[in-house]
Amino acid sequence: MTATHDIGPGPAQPSGRRAAEPPPGMVERRGASLWLTHALLILGVLVVFFPIWLAFVASTVTQPEIARPPMPLWPGDRFFENYREALLSGVNVPVATMLLNSLVMAIGIAVGKIVISLLSAFAIVYFRFPGRTFFFWTIFLTLMLPVEVRIVPTYEVVAGFGMLNSYSGLIFPLIASATATFLFRQFFLTIPDELAEAARVDGAKPMRFFWDIVLPMSRTNIAALFVILFIYGWNQYLWPLLITTDPSMNTIVMGIKQMFPSGDDIAEWPVIMATSILAMIPPVIVVVSMQKLFIRGLVDSEK
Amino acid sequence: MATVELRNIKKRFGKTEVIHGVSTEIDDGEFIVIVGPSGCGKSTLLRMVAGLESVSDGEIRIDGSRVNEREPMERDIAMVFQNYALYPHMTVRQNMGYGLKIAGTPKRQIAAKVDEAAALLQLSDYLDRRPKALSGGQRQRVAMGRAIVREPKVFLFDEPLSNLDAKLRVQMRLEIKELQERIGVTSLYVTHDQVEAMTMADRMIVMNAGRAEQIGKPLDVYERPATLFAAQFIGSPSMNVLDGRIEAGEMRLGSAALGPAPAGLPDGPVKLGLRPEHALPDPDSPLRLRVRLSEPLGANTLLHGQLDQAEAPFTACLAGVHRTNGSGEIIPLRVAPEAIHLFSPETGDRLN
Numbered sequence: 001m002t003a004t005h006d007i008g009p010g011p012a013q014p015s016g017r018r019a020a021e022p023p024p025g026m027v028e029r030r031g032a033s034l035w036l037t038h039a040l041l042i043l044g045v046l047v048v049f050f051p052i053w054l055a056f057v058a059s060t061v062t063q064p065e066i067a068r069p070p071m072p073l074w075p076g077d078r079f080f081e082n083y084r085e086a087l088l089s090g091v092n093v094p095v096a097t098m099l100l101n102s103l104v105m106a107i108g109i110a111v112g113k114i115v116i117s118l119l120s121a122f123a124i125v126y127f128r129f130p131g132r133t134f135f136f137w138t139i140f141l142t143l144m145l146p147v148e149v150r151i152v153p154t155y156e157v158v159a160g161f162g163m164l165n166s167y168s169g170l171i172f173p174l175i176a177s178a179t180a181t182f183l184f185r186q187f188f189l190t191i192p193d194e195l196a197e198a199a200r201v202d203g204a205k206p207m208r209f210f211w212d213i214v215l216p217m218s219r220t221n222i223a224a225l226f227v228i229l230f231i232y233g234w235n236q237y238l239w240p241l242l243i244t245t246d247p248s249m250n251t252i253v254m255g256i257k258q259m260f261p262s263g264d265d266i267a268e269w270p271v272i273m274a275t276s277i278l279a280m281i282p283p284v285i286v287v288v289s290m291q292k293l294f295i296r297g298l299v300d301s302e303k
Numbered sequence: 304m305a306t307v308e309l310r311n312i313k314k315r316f317g318k319t320e321v322i323h324g325v326s327t328e329i330d331d332g333e334f335i336v337i338v339g340p341s342g343c344g345k346s347t348l349l350r351m352v353a354g355l356e357s358v359s360d361g362e363i364r365i366d367g368s369r370v371n372e373r374e375p376m377e378r379d380i381a382m383v384f385q386n387y388a389l390y391p392h393m394t395v396r397q398n399m400g401y402g403l404k405i406a407g408t409p410k411r412q413i414a415a416k417v418d419e420a421a422a423l424l425q426l427s428d429y430l431d432r433r434p435k436a437l438s439g440g441q442r443q444r445v446a447m448g449r450a451i452v453r454e455p456k457v458f459l460f461d462e463p464l465s466n467l468d469a470k471l472r473v474q475m476r477l478e479i480k481e482l483q484e485r486i487g488v489t490s491l492y493v494t495h496d497q498v499e500a501m502t503m504a505d506r507m508i509v510m511n512a513g514r515a516e517q518i519g520k521p522l523d524v525y526e527r528p529a530t531l532f533a534a535q536f537i538g539s540p541s542m543n544v545l546d547g548r549i550e551a552g553e554m555r556l557g558s559a560a561l562g563p564a565p566a567g568l569p570d571g572p573v574k575l576g577l578r579p580e581h582a583l584p585d586p587d588s589p590l591r592l593r594v595r596l597s598e599p600l601g602a603n604t605l606l607h608g609q610l611d612q613a614e615a616p617f618t619a620c621l622a623g624v625h626r627t628n629g630s631g632e633i634i635p636l637r638v639a640p641e642a643i644h645l646f647s648p649e650t651g652d653r654l655n
């Protein structure tokens with residue numbers, strides 16, 4: 001059969017392995033080296049996980065317990081109280097509100113970026129219009145301009161439109177994406193031309209072809225990008241900090257910083273830590289639930 | 304079902320002209336094969352008929368009406384692509400029904416037509432599979448099925464068998480031919496394989512460098528090739544072409560006389576075309592083949608070497624098993640004078 005027949009996940013087949021040897025793996029290890037590998041991996045996980053564990057512990061104890069050294073290493077009994085306080089009242093505004101704001105913004109950015117870049121990549125790849133390459137390179141050039149570089153003029157524009165303290169102000173300035181456009185362009189270029197021609201012979205108009213053929217074929221790429229862009233949107237800090245002055249429009253990532261006390265106020269560390277833990281949950285859910293699609297979207301495309 | 308008319312079709316990409324005016328008329332239900340080496344413009348010609356490529360000059364008529372400006376779907380054609388071009392995310396059923404779905408055919412009718420085509424192509428068991436889970440031959444059949452369900456006026460095939468292995472190719476060749484005869488749709492079929500052209504075509508168009516060198520029935524082209532190119536392209540192994548001359552009404556190759564020349568040809572140099580299968584062993588013949596290599600195929604034996612009288616290499620195809628003593632053997636051969644093709648050395652056109 002042809003090479004395209006079986007791209008799906010299957011057992012790895014290392015070349016040159018003789019029949020009597022143990023089950024396949026990328027690199028085979030046995031005995032001491034196997035244990036050593038695992039020990040190192042576990043150590044690595046512990047190192048990475050430790051700060052998160054500390055944050056969790058801090059979110060389950062009382063304020064005096066945190067302030068008194070040494071810091072506790074095992075969870076306390078204030079889990080429900082602290083989290084209830086964070087979610088429902090918070091410091092400036094309930095965390096539930098900030099979570100909702102972040103969710104709207106992250107989904108808005110991810111979906112908006114995907115829609116816009118899908119359409120622009122489709123235009124650039126499948127239509128011959130004057131200045132096609134020029135537009136592509138213009139889009140490509142903006143890759144080199146991060147949000148921070150154009151933040152002052154963008155602020156001017158958004159303020160001029162009266163979009164401060166609004167979801168549209170949070171979402172729209174971040175919605176155009178050169179990276180995603182570029183990725184989709186590269187993917188579309190790998191779709192054989194004959195497919196577009198077959199659709200044309202079948203009578204599909206361009207947008208029909210887009211809906212029926214291009215979009216379903218891109219779905220793993222879309223999923224992968226959604227994960228990346230959701231986290232990108234969720235983690236936005238500087239932009240929400242600039243344009244949301246009303247606490248009820250705060251997003252959670254910047255909200256955590258806003259919770260820090262100014263001057264002589266006492267920081268409510270357990271609540272802040274509970275907020276941090278809560279802020280981590282949605283991205284984790286997105287990554288874990290879309291993991292399969294995500295990996296597939298990054299490693300192979302259905303052709 | 305329909306007639307197709309090509310009137311002096313030309314294609315230019317920028318300033319380069321790649322097709323220099325092809326004209327032919329295709330009858331209702333006829334199977335036409337366009338054959339030629341790669342880069343001769345055969346696929347471009349087909350894509351112009353399909354409407355995937357614009358026509359620079361000339362006119363294409365399907366069923367008598369001009370279609371130059373029409374979109375592919377408005378031309379009522381169906382096309383089978385070289386790499387099948389099946390939609391990878393759709394099942395076989397969806398693939399075959401997609402054109403009808405776009406045309407707004409009622410669902411029940413689509414299902415009935417797809418089932419019918421699937422039965423015809425022995426695909427009924429695979430209707431719910433994705434193309435990924437099919438073999439090459441099955442994918443090929445799905446691509447055909449997609450063409451059939453539309454009930455188009457014209458089928459267009461763009462090298463549909465070149466992605467298959469040799470054995471499957473022979474089988475699919477028969478299936479396509481059989482199917483076309485059964486449903487009787489006018490078909491244009493592009494290939495670079497002269498065997499496909501010979502076996503499938505009602506008539507074939509031999510193309511070279513953007514020109515139709517010869518248009519005719521396969522056996523007519525084989526027996527009376529109009530140009531040197533057609534002579535060498537059709538037939539396997541290909542025709543031997545040697546520099547000879549006509550002297551006093553006799554064809555001569557070097558010192559050897561090959562028999563009387565056809566009447567009315569002036570003396571002078573000519574290109575002699577000798578088909579390998581027309582060379583017969585004859586101890587009395589002056590043509591002597593010095594064998595360099597022998598290829599025993601069982602049913603016949605190919606002998607490659609050189610004639611004493613000519614510079615160019617010569618291939619003979621002798622019937623049956625022929626055991627040689629290896630390289631250097633000398634075999635006298637005879638070619639009947641009436642089997643010799645004569646071409647003009649300047650234009651390559653047929654003389655006799």
